[in-house]
Amino acid sequence: EDQVTQSPEALRLQEGESSSLNCSYTVSGLRGLFWYRQDPGKGPEFLFTLYSAGEEKEKERLKATLTKKESFLHITAPKPEDSATYLCAVQAGGSQGNLIFGKGTKLSVKP
């Protein structure tokens, strides 16, 4: 069964304190791994897609990396405005393109 597990469930950081969020997955032939940011009461906002092990993508203070079993979202020198829930989703190669989502990591960055 295809599965996505995100850890930790919640993470509290001080402003400027870098850290990483983990997304572990089991899927029948990964086609793509997606990262989203979700603010309270709002729809998820697309951040990155990663397709193959070794691939990296960056956007401002965020960098996503991918291995054959997991993905990391590295946050460098976070600011309070980076506080949100970060969702990871996988897309199986044999699927019709549907995404399987993890439960998310809630990030809080204190000034």
Add this chain to the structure above:
Amino acid sequence: DADVTQTPRNRITKTGKRIMLECSQTKGHDRMYWYRQDPGLGLRLIYYSFDVKDINKGEISDGYSVSRQAQAKFSLSLESAIPNQTALYFCATSEWRNEQFFGPGTRLTVL
């Protein structure tokens, strides 16, 4: 203007009532999706549609029905609402199997 819009944004209803949630998109995407989000359970797929004539059940379709009135419009109905259908509902769109773009969500409360 937002690319994916949902109406209503908030709705309170009573058990047994019929409810329709509507989604419109201006992205020109063929694929549209309905998800629900519950605390601790993450995003779960209810129905998805690849075009006007192609509608498919997702992980949790029981108690729901959908209608794809046009390429840009996809509605979700609860024929007889029950309290455990209280949740945040999101519509999403995608081009083929690429990343999905989400609407702002509808907060539904069933009393």
